Amino acid sequence: xxxxxxxxxxxxxxxxxxxxxxxxxxxxxxxxxxxxxxxxxxxxxxxxxxxxxxxxxxxxxxxxxxxxxxxxxxxxxxxxxxxxxxxxxxxxxxxxxxxxxxxxxxxxxxxxxxxxxxxxxxxxxxxxxxxxxxxxxxxxxxxxxxxxxxxxxxxxxxxxxxxxxxxxxxxxxxxxxxxxxxxxxxxxxxxxxxxxxxxxxxxxxxxxxxxxxxxxxxxxxxxxxxxxxxxxxxxxxxxxxxxxxxxxxxxxxxxxxxxxxxxxxxxxxxxxxxxxxxxxxxxxxxxxxxxxxxxxxxxxxxxxxxxxxxxxxxxxxxxxxxxxxxxxxxxxxxxxxxxxxxxxxxx
Numbered sequence: 322x323x324x325x326x327x328x329x330x331x332x333x334x335x336x337x338x339x340x341x342x343x344x345x346x347x348x349x350x351x352x353x354x355x356x357x358x359x360x361x362x363x364x365x366x367x368x369x370x371x372x373x374x375x376x377x378x379x380x381x382x383x384x385x386x387x388x389x390x391x392x393x394x395x396x397x398x399x400x401x402x403x404x405x406x407x408x409x410x411x412x413x414x415x416x417x418x419x420x421x422x423x424x425x426x427x428x429x430x431x432x433x434x435x436x437x438x439x440x441x442x443x444x445x446x447x448x449x450x451x452x453x454x455x456x457x458x459x460x461x462x463x464x465x466x467x468x469x470x471x472x473x474x475x476x477x478x479x480x481x482x483x484x485x486x487x488x489x490x491x492x493x494x495x496x497x498x499x500x501x502x503x504x505x506x507x508x509x510x511x512x513x514x515x516x517x518x519x520x521x522x523x524x525x526x527x528x529x530x531x532x533x534x535x536x537x538x539x540x541x542x543x544x545x546x547x548x549x550x551x552x553x554x555x556x557x558x559x560x561x562x563x564x565x566x567x568x569x570x571x572x573x574x575x576x577x578x579x580x581x582x583x584x585x586x587x588x589x590x591x592x593x594x595x596x597x598x599x600x601x602x603x604x605x606x607x608x609x610x611x612x613x614x615x616x617x618x619x620x621x622x623x624x625x626x627x628x629x630x631x632x633x634x635x636x637x638x639x640x641x642x643x644x645x646x647x648x649x650x651x652x653x654x655x656x657x658x659x660x661x662x663x664x665x666x667x668x
Contacts, residue, residue: 554589
């Protein structure tokens with residue numbers, strides 16, 4: 322399945338049905354009055370966040386969405402049927418943005434089953450029965466029904482994950498993701514092997530958390546160098562960043578600085594997120610070099626650096642222990658905790 326995280330679509334809610342012009346025609350009734358019913362309401366445009374979707378690829382082939390019009394009224398004071406709502410299913414984590422210069426945020430669907438009525442259908446028109454008065458006993462006027470609303474919007478997907486992997490290309494992010502999760506990300510010995518974000522579920526010591534891997538960053542990514550920084554949006558929602566630095570690289574400390582500079586240039590609070598520094602591919606250098614690199618990186622970052630070798634499984638357990646500790650108990654653990662151990666909440 323192809324990955325697409327942005328799409329532009331056209332929306333139009335349904336128009337209301339027209340009111341009817343009708344008069345009673347019954348045997349033995351000399352003067353029949355007006356009995357035209359009102360029209361039905363047009364369909365709404367509704368967005369729903371559903372599980373099982375992780376891409377917006379469907380909106381590349383279907384870009385126009387129009388809800389049905391309400392049915393017209395009929396004689397005998399019969400109101401026309403309202404049109405069904407048009408429900409557009411999107412992945413959890415989808416943002417709906419206005420098609421303007423600022424790309425203003427209209428909605429952010431972050432919970433499974435969350436629904437939003439973005440455009441309301443037009444109201445049905447009045448039939449001639451509703452115009453009857455003591456002085457106008459045979460009205461022939463009616464309404465055609467309100468037109469529906471229409472607009473172009475942008476859909477932008479930001480994957481939901483607990484922790485995100487960042488680093489330069491070929492820092493070993495995909496290899497690490499494959500070794501600790503059920504993902505099968507492509508691995509290669511050339512830059513930008515990863516062209517789209519990947520998700521995997523880590524299971525460690527009875528805990529689970531979602532790990533996201535994005536394409537590597539290079540210097541100038543904020544200005545569009547390499548693949549750019551457009552995929553950084555997928556780690557905006559994470560609670561923790563795993564910053565992978567190649568221990569066998571020419572200058573690991575400078576590599577860390579480059580990525581940190583791009584995170585700060587991107588903004589959105591990424592530079593302020595908690596970070597765990599990981600020295601990947603540590604098996605490619607000897608212990609003395611590894612010790613020097615680790616000390617230099619810890620002095621620069623002011624935090625502990627975790628040397629790991631994903632193919633050999635070295636250092637993985639200590640790193641995952643640190644990740645779980647930083648993430649906290651998690652939603653599932655809080656739900657399963659005994660009532661007396663839970664923090665008080667009015668809800």
